[in-house]
Amino acid sequence: MEGGEKPELIVNGKRLDGRDFGELRSLKIEAEVLKNADGSAYVEWGNNKIIAAVYGPKEALPKHISDPDRAIIKCRYSMAPFSSLEEHGRTGPNRRATEISKVTKEVFENVILLDRFPGSEIDIFIEVLQSDGGTRAAGITAAAVALVNAGIPMSDVPYAVSAGKVGDKIILDLNKIEDNYSDADIPIAISPRTGNVLLLQMDGSLTKEEFKQAFNMAKEAGKTISELQKSALVDPYRKLAEKYKV
Amino acid sequence: MDRIVIPGELLAERPIRSENTLVEGNMTYATVLSLFDEAKGVLIPLESVWYPKHGETVIGIIEETRLNSYNVDLNSSFKGMILSKFSETRFAQGDIVEAVVRDIDETKTVMLMHARSLYGGKIIDIKPSKIPRIIGRENTMLNQLMQGTMSSIKVGTNGRVWIKGGDASLATEAILRIQEEAHTAGLTERIKTMLESKNGNGNKV
Numbered sequence: 214m215e216g217g218e219k220p221e222l223i224v225n226g227k228r229l230d231g232r233d234f235g236e237l238r239s240l241k242i243e244a245e246v247l248k249n250a251d252g253s254a255y256v257e258w259g260n261n262k263i264i265a266a267v268y269g270p271k272e273a274l275p276k277h278i279s280d281p282d283r284a285i286i287k288c289r290y291s292m293a294p295f296s297s298l299e300e301h302g303r304t305g306p307n308r309r310a311t312e313i314s315k316v317t318k319e320v321f322e323n324v325i326l327l328d329r330f331p332g333s334e335i336d337i338f339i340e341v342l343q344s345d346g347g348t349r350a351a352g353i354t355a356a357a358v359a360l361v362n363a364g365i366p367m368s369d370v371p372y373a374v375s376a377g378k379v380g381d382k383i384i385l386d387l388n389k390i391e392d393n394y395s396d397a398d399i400p401i402a403i404s405p406r407t408g409n410v411l412l413l414q415m416d417g418s419l420t421k422e423e424f425k426q427a428f429n430m431a432k433e434a435g436k437t438i439s440e441l442q443k444s445a446l447v448d449p450y451r452k453l454a455e456k457y458k459v
Numbered sequence: 460m461d462r463i464v465i466p467g468e469l470l471a472e473r474p475i476r477s478e479n480t481l482v483e484g485n486m487t488y489a490t491v492l493s494l495f496d497e498a499k500g501v502l503i504p505l506e507s508v509w510y511p512k513h514g515e516t517v518i519g520i521i522e523e524t525r526l527n528s529y530n531v532d533l534n535s536s537f538k539g540m541i542l543s544k545f546s547e548t549r550f551a552q553g554d555i556v557e558a559v560v561r562d563i564d565e566t567k568t569v570m571l572m573h574a575r576s577l578y579g580g581k582i583i584d585i586k587p588s589k590i591p592r593i594i595g596r597e598n599t600m601l602n603q604l605m606q607g608t609m610s611s612i613k614v615g616t617n618g619r620v621w622i623k624g625g626d627a628s629l630a631t632e633a634i635l636r637i638q639e640e641a642h643t644a645g646l647t648e649r650i651k652t653m654l655e656s657k658n659g660n661g662n663k664v
Contacts, residue, residue, distance in 0.1 A: 252506070269536065270535075270536040271535075271536050272536055272538065281566075284536075324466075324467075326490060329510070330508070330536055331567055332536070332566075332567050333536030334536075361465060361491070361492050361506065362492070362506060363506065364491050364492070364504065364506035364507040364508050364586070364587075365491075365508060366466070366479065366481075366490035366507075366508070367466040367467065367490060367491075368466065368467055368481055368488065368490065369466060370465055370466050370467055406467040442465075446465055446492055447463045447465065447492075450463055450505060451463060453639070453640060453642070453643055454642055454643050454644075456643070457640065457643040457645055457646075457649070459644045459645050
């Protein structure tokens with residue numbers, strides 16, 4: 214929890230930005246935004262603006278890190294120095310960025326079919342241009358779209374979202390101020406096809422029942438997110454096919 | 460129109476084994492963004508990564524010359540290799556070569572055969588999933604491109620197209636358009652119109 218006075222996060226049964234407890238922020242996903250990358254995606258999630266780029270599979274370098282049985286993933290999450298007004302806005306591989314890079318990599322190790330490209334590496338870059346809480350979830354959602362755009366074989370397209378607790382209320386998709394002053398905050402990444410949980414972290418504390426409620430809320434929201442991920446990938450193709458329909 | 464599917468989407472409740480599917484029990488799922496033809500059970504990838512297969516033609520660049528072999532860059536995680544004993548020509552670093560995949564060894568090196576140099580010209584990189592469309596059914600699209608632009612064009616399944624001579628800029632434009640519209644109907648006709656209207660001397664295609 215941050216220092217200073219704790220602000221009132223729920224006013225008249227609504228959250229500070231006027232959302233309901235289980236409501237997502239506005240979400241816009243676009244695929245193939247970078248020409249030079251093998252795959253890319255841009256996500257606007259509330260005030261978060263995130264670009265994800267994917268390169269590879271290519272030869273794993275340096276050679277000693279390569280695995281002769283499977284591809285390896287390198288993931289770099291980074292915040293632009295101008296992405297936030299506060300302390301999050303330091304760029305480069307700081308402690309927090311290193312942690313998020315690691316957990317993101319582990320999410321994708323579970324869905325990418327790594328054994329199809331032995332000895333190679335897949336690079337995932339997540340750049341946060343503007344941040345407003347929940348950037349690791351938004352980054353995973355964007356990177357999943359970028360990976361599909363790169364044509365990398367995957368068993369599923371995962372999504373991520375955060376849930377949390379303010380007072381006795383469970384809320385979904387925390388923004389920065391809620392994130393800083395909430396009683397609990399859980400980013401969750403799920404593989405929608407199997408329902409496998411790929412990422413689960415928790416700040417603060419929840420009872421078992423509260424956790425179940427938060428988890429179900431995230432799973433419910435995941436349907437919307439998955440739908441948007443799919444339309445970001447499919448719509449450009451569908452539009453062109455409609456245009457030249459015979 | 461065929462159904463556009465994303466990775467993890469259920470294709471059929473029967474096993475369909477192909478390069479881009481995942482079979483779990485009796486269920487088949489897609490692993491890449493692709494078009495699925497329900498009737499034939501065929502999956503055509505829209506985005507994919509090149510995987511070398513025996514007999515395919517590739518276009519590579521000589522990266523390094525060694526005592527009895529050449530290392531070839533194939534724009535992929537797979538490294539190419541030409542053994543001097545299988546090649547009559549000698550290559551230099553930077554040469555563009557057209558070759559056929561012989562086999563893939565246990566270190567994931569693609570052994571190449573029938574290598575020959577392509578002199579001059581330029582290379583453009585294309586998504587490997589769009590290459591079949593550039594070639595067309597029984598080479599129709601490729602022949603049409605070569606006639607319409609008077610260029611010589613070589614297509615490598617690893618996602619490289621080599622163009623030399625003729626109206627190379629028109630050929631590039633047409634190939635990039637094919638890449639963009641690969642999944643649409645009536646593309647051959649549109650490219651024909653485009654080539655006829657732009658090739659200056661009114662060459663019939």
